[in-house]
Amino acid sequence: MLTQHLQSTDQPPSDGAGDFTPKEVEAYQAALKTIRLDLAELEKLQDQVNQRRRLNWSHPAVLGRPRPLETDDGVRWEAYGRALELSHSEVLLCRQASSAQWAMIQRFQPEGPYAKAHGRTEVLLTGDDPRTLTNDYAALAQHTLHFMASNLVARAQRVVWEQFPDCNPPRVVHALSERCSAALSHDLCLRQALSRHESQRHSRGIRV
């Protein structure tokens, strides 16, 4: 029953061309399963980017108390906030000690091969205004999220064409593409509303 409920929320989004056939739904769900974890990660990152966009980074209350940070070239910074939290690193908004220079600095976990070879920190962007810097970084991050999403769609597309070639693959792949696009929505409320709408559509069907 629980598995059924979980599966019922993975319905393809409506495309205005009538209900999806059972085979099309099966193809959609099989492909979605292969990218589910990465899609969840994508949504979490999009949420972070959305939240950071809404903050006024130049306001003292938002910046909070800084923590010292030293980059691998010996330069001292003060880390005022986290722009992005990733699984193996974090991106921090920093101001150079005794300077008006701001930067987005990525700090890696020390035990990874890349960090051991190149050091724990990398300066990604610099500027003299934290708000502009944050907006610029958010734009770059958003671009990367789009890139990630396109790769997920490509992976899912391969599953559909290889395993379900007779199930109207263009329609199924379009639905998967819409699903991935929804993950990139800037509007969290819209995403939640779409998710509720999909659940309710199927719930009504079950009652009937």
Next chain:
Amino acid sequence: MPNPDQPAKGAGSTETQPEGVSVAEGARILGLDAFTLYTFIQRDRLRAIRAPSGEIVIPPKELLRLLEESGPC
């Protein structure tokens, strides 16, 4: 986004997948997150290729090159 109306090349065809690892696997090997690896590809720090299916594939020698290049870029 990949074209949904075009069959993923290589799907059921004789075209072979290029040699390489996925972005997720490349990230695991380097001890990084996938997001960071995608940024490396976008900034041309890491060369990746598109498989016939449209997926990003990273040649293993590229991972080695990235580890061996001197200092942070």
